[in-house]
Amino acid sequence: MKPQITGMLVAPAAALMFGVFVLPFLFLLVLSFWSQVPGSLGLDTSFTLANYVRIFGDSYYLGGLWTTLWLSGLVTLICLVLALPLSRWIVLRAGRAKGLIIGLSILPLVCGALLPTLGLVNLLSPLGFINGALKSMGVIQSSLPLLGNITGVTIGLVQAFLPLMILPLITTMERLSQDYEKAATSLGARPVVVWQRILLPLLLPGIVAGSLLVFCASLTAFVTPQVLGQGKVVTFASLAYQQAALVLDWPFASALAIVMLIFLTLAGVLGALVTRNFGRVA
Amino acid sequence: MRTRLSDALSLVVVLTILLFILAPILVLIFSAFDGGNIFRFPPRFYSLRWFEAALNHPEYRSSLWISTLLGVISTLIAVTLASLAAFGLVRGRPRYGLALEVLLLAPLTLPLVVWAIALLSIYAELGMNGTLPGLILAHVTITLPFAARIMIATFKEIDPRLEAAAKSLGAPPSAVLRRITLPLALPGLLSSTAIAFLVSFNDVVVTTLIAGAGWITFPVRTFSRLRTEGIDPTTIAIGAMIVVFTIVLIVVGQRLFQLSRRL
Amino acid sequence: MKRIACFAAVAVGGLFACLPAMAQDYSGHTLTVGTWGGDIERLLREHVAGPLEAETGAKVEFLLGGSGDRLSKMAAERNNPTMDVTFQNIYEAPLALKDGLVVAPDAAAVPNAADVWPGMNEGCYAMSLVGLGIAYSKSLFPEEPEWADLWQPQFRGMMAYAPYPSSEGDGMLAVAARVAGADEHDPDAAFAKLAELGAPKLTYSSLDEVLSLMDAGEIAAAPMISGYVISNLANYEGIGFVFPKDPGPVLVRDMVCQVANSPEPELAQMFIDLAIGIDTQTAYAKELNFGPTNSKVALTEAEAANVINTPEEVASLLQMDWPYVIEQRSAWTDRWNKEILGQ
Numbered sequence A: 001m002k003p004q005i006t007g008m009l010v011a012p013a014a015a016l017m018f019g020v021f022v023l024p025f026l027f028l029l030v031l032s033f034w035s036q037v038p039g040s041l042g043l044d045t046s047f048t049l050a051n052y053v054r055i056f057g058d059s060y061y062l063g064g065l066w067t068t069l070w071l072s073g074l075v076t077l078i079c080l081v082l083a084l085p086l087s088r089w090i091v092l093r094a095g096r097a098k099g100l101i102i103g104l105s106i107l108p109l110v111c112g113a114l115l116p117t118l119g120l121v122n123l124l125s126p127l128g129f130i131n132g133a134l135k136s137m138g139v140i141q142s143s144l145p146l147l148g149n150i151t152g153v154t155i156g157l158v159q160a161f162l163p164l165m166i167l168p169l170i171t172t173m174e175r176l177s178q179d180y181e182k183a184a185t186s187l188g189a190r191p192v193v194v195w196q197r198i199l200l201p202l203l204l205p206g207i208v209a210g211s212l213l214v215f216c217a218s219l220t221a222f223v224t225p226q227v228l229g230q231g232k233v234v235t236f237a238s239l240a241y242q243q244a245a246l247v248l249d250w251p252f253a254s255a256l257a258i259v260m261l262i263f264l265t266l267a268g269v270l271g272a273l274v275t276r277n278f279g280r281v282a
Numbered sequence B: 001m002r003t004r005l006s007d008a009l010s011l012v013v014v015l016t017i018l019l020f021i022l023a024p025i026l027v028l029i030f031s032a033f034d035g036g037n038i039f040r041f042p043p044r045f046y047s048l049r050w051f052e053a054a055l056n057h058p059e060y061r062s063s064l065w066i067s068t069l070l071g072v073i074s075t076l077i078a079v080t081l082a083s084l085a086a087f088g089l090v091r092g093r094p095r096y097g098l099a100l101e102v103l104l105l106a107p108l109t110l111p112l113v114v115w116a117i118a119l120l121s122i123y124a125e126l127g128m129n130g131t132l133p134g135l136i137l138a139h140v141t142i143t144l145p146f147a148a149r150i151m152i153a154t155f156k157e158i159d160p161r162l163e164a165a166a167k168s169l170g171a172p173p174s175a176v177l178r179r180i181t182l183p184l185a186l187p188g189l190l191s192s193t194a195i196a197f198l199v200s201f202n203d204v205v206v207t208t209l210i211a212g213a214g215w216i217t218f219p220v221r222t223f224s225r226l227r228t229e230g231i232d233p234t235t236i237a238i239g240a241m242i243v244v245f246t247i248v249l250i251v252v253g254q255r256l257f258q259l260s261r262r263l
Numbered sequence C: 001m002k003r004i005a006c007f008a009a010v011a012v013g014g015l016f017a018c019l020p021a022m023a024q025d026y027s028g029h030t031l032t033v034g035t036w037g038g039d040i041e042r043l044l045r046e047h048v049a050g051p052l053e054a055e056t057g058a059k060v061e062f063l064l065g066g067s068g069d070r071l072s073k074m075a076a077e078r079n080n081p082t083m084d085v086t087f088q089n090i091y092e093a094p095l096a097l098k099d100g101l102v103v104a105p106d107a108a109a110v111p112n113a114a115d116v117w118p119g120m121n122e123g124c125y126a127m128s129l130v131g132l133g134i135a136y137s138k139s140l141f142p143e144e145p146e147w148a149d150l151w152q153p154q155f156r157g158m159m160a161y162a163p164y165p166s167s168e169g170d171g172m173l174a175v176a177a178r179v180a181g182a183d184e185h186d187p188d189a190a191f192a193k194l195a196e197l198g199a200p201k202l203t204y205s206s207l208d209e210v211l212s213l214m215d216a217g218e219i220a221a222a223p224m225i226s227g228y229v230i231s232n233l234a235n236y237e238g239i240g241f242v243f244p245k246d247p248g249p250v251l252v253r254d255m256v257c258q259v260a261n262s263p264e265p266e267l268a269q270m271f272i273d274l275a276i277g278i279d280t281q282t283a284y285a286k287e288l289n290f291g292p293t294n295s296k297v298a299l300t301e302a303e304a305a306n307v308i309n310t311p312e313e314v315a316s317l318l319q320m321d322w323p324y325v326i327e328q329r330s331a332w333t334d335r336w337n338k339e340i341l342g343q
Helices: A003-031 A050-056 A059-092 A095-105 A114-124 A129-136 A150-175 A179-186 A191-220 A223-229 A236-246 A250-281 B002-032 B049-055 B058-092 B097-109 B112-126 B132-157 B160-168 B173-202 B205-210 B218-223 B233-262 C002-022 C039-056 C067-076 C092-098 C111-115 C147-151 C167-179 C187-195 C207-215 C228-235 C265-275 C278-288 C311-315 C322-327 C329-341
Strands: C030-035 C059-064 C085-089 C125-137 C221-225 C239-242 C250-259
Touching: A003 A250, A003 B058, A003 B097, A003 B112, A003 B132, A050 A059, A050 A250, A059 A095, A059 A150, A059 A191, A059 A236, A059 A250, A059 B002, A059 C329, A095 A150, A095 B002, A095 B233, A114 A129, A114 A150, A114 A223, A114 B002, A114 B218, A114 B233, A150 A191, A150 A223, A150 B002, A150 B132, A150 B173, A179 A191, A191 A236, A191 B097, A191 B132, A223 A236, A236 A250, A236 B112, A236 C067, A236 C329, A250 B097, A250 B112, B002 B233, B049 B233, B058 B097, B058 B132, B058 B173, B058 B218, B058 B233, B097 B132, B112 B132, B112 B205, B112 C067, B132 B173, B132 B205, B160 B173, B173 B218, B205 B218, B205 C067, C030 C039, C030 C265, C039 C059, C039 C265, C039 C278, C067 C085, C067 C092, C085 C092, C085 C265, C092 C250, C092 C322, C111 C265, C125 C167, C125 C207, C125 C265, C125 C278, C147 C167, C167 C187, C167 C221, C167 C250, C167 C329, C187 C329, C207 C221, C207 C228, C207 C239, C221 C228, C228 C239, C228 C278, C250 C265, C265 C278, C322 C329
Parallel strands: C030 C059, C030 C085
Antiparallel strands: C085 C250, C125 C221, C125 C239, C125 C250
């Protein structure tokens, strides 16, 4: 493809991102070096590092960012483990029910964050369905704490964002010929080897796409962690929301976002290195 | 024998995962039939009053319509731009491809509330605050990354040799696109469209800050009373109806698609 | 004959008297009002927007969201506002006035402002009076609790709070300080005392969450604002609400503001005038249990029971030093996160 044509194809999206995303982002970057006048909505525009000093000097904020990073990683991993067999089953076995099953599996996205989260609160609460069922079966004596902690938030995020993993995986699996797998199996490869050597490398674009979407969505999710964490799980999005919309300290909120972006870049570089090595091994 | 066992086993696994995905939504649907004034599960007595309320509520109706309209427009723009860009990035392999890929994904990494405040400040300087174009641009920006990421994966899976073969056999570029590339990209396009529409349809944070008064979407309306009054059971009934509508749409859509292929 | 002429003169005179209000035809104009969704939007449509549209020919549109969203919006678009009228809470109104985001109350432009209880139009026009009281689980508190009763050891860790910062959170800090024998100007005392209640079991983002857990006895009590909670008591048999006496409930007020430099200042003033007028104020009291700020509103004894509506009642309320609290916002948010939630 000629570079000019490539340029014409990419330019509209890139221009949009630049105008509507990068420009406000640059504004945030500048803002993060300003400060809020206490007791006022006004901004003090003299240069200061105070916001960054406050974040890096306080284990509370660093801890919140760190929790969010590994929580998002965990959610991504669980989504991947659940979505791989489900997507594969949908593509190969679902037959005429395929549309219906795909539809059912993306329903969490359909209802938005709030309604399924409220449903989950009902299922997970100390008096809820799950604890009630486990108690009546005699599995547990007292209620398991499934709300107001990382467990609840993880369950909620996985439930909410599984569709973001399933759809890209199905998309790439549709394109994947079953012949590879049959050939490998007929040559005596065990299923584990088939997955490891044949399927996973071929599915890599879908896995990367789904993982990135789930990871980023968990990173910035606000409603689900807030409701299922009951205010006790400190996440990046809840900190940013508190500072931006309730304290109205925009410079500090901007600094939080920038620090998270720095962490992400580091994680991204690390991830790229790992993926590259994985690609070589495969 | 062994395959039958593993078939049964994989069916159990799949049904368990589906149950996990659907359980909260089933709660939602059941509680929509509760006759009480508050959200609760299990329902104590059954009634259709909230469905009636949903159908007779002009504000909810107009909000749903606005959400749909906004979702359709933003999705069309986002998926088109994302597909073009993804095709260019995958096939053209431009020099700063990775940087561009990151740029197209970047809006997903900022908490939307912080970005929306910055965007609103810029809109206000340009006189674009409260306008429909401003709102659509914001929605395209938050939906495009999803579409772009999926379309990049889609085009990476399509063997460029198929296109080259068609071309070498004398097919004009438009025919290659129509007969080879688009059909192969169709699952990706459908996935991107679904995700982009749903992200736009359900957004609260950005829309609350960016939308003008004439553009109060359904989720914004739902959240604007959450803290003070709690969830409106009417909202739950509407949610249940949306769920059923989606399933019907998908099943019917698939049937029609299969029929059209047979013709 | 003379009498008829006189009658006609009075009629014409009466018409002229009405004219200043309808001096202009506003058809084609749109007034944008930022407010909460739900019952408030409904009442404002019925009692304010409807009559205003009928009288002026203008169209009233509501921009729905939380009051924090609106304050952010006003600040972000301060040079080019889209809202004409906005509803804010007690501490946001003076802040907005100080920063020039809203127009100071003016009884010359908004006649009903003169009937508002003296001293209440702080920053913006006072819309409704509510108090921070105690919502409690009846199974755990057989009798109406006082603030101090919340500190009984068996209730440690069984409170629920609204997300901080909020008037509920700051109000509870002011109460804790007084229970400890100080006031909100001594934050160390306030936070130390409040920390004794333990980390809250729940920070709620919707009213149902806290009320359903309280109904089940999982949550003992929560500092909550009267009005919606009182309206909800009928749905939850196990929940009570009380205005304590020592100290009294914390005064919380909703305010209605005219946005500075807004496109439709006259319509905004007419809207506010209707909002703080007798009809709307009475409807707020009857349907939402929100206390009227208009001194001319007359309520029956039954209607007045759940409502703060007299100067004496207002005097019994705890009034906080909000300007001081707002200056502490950033520091207190850190302390709340760590010393209350993270303990």
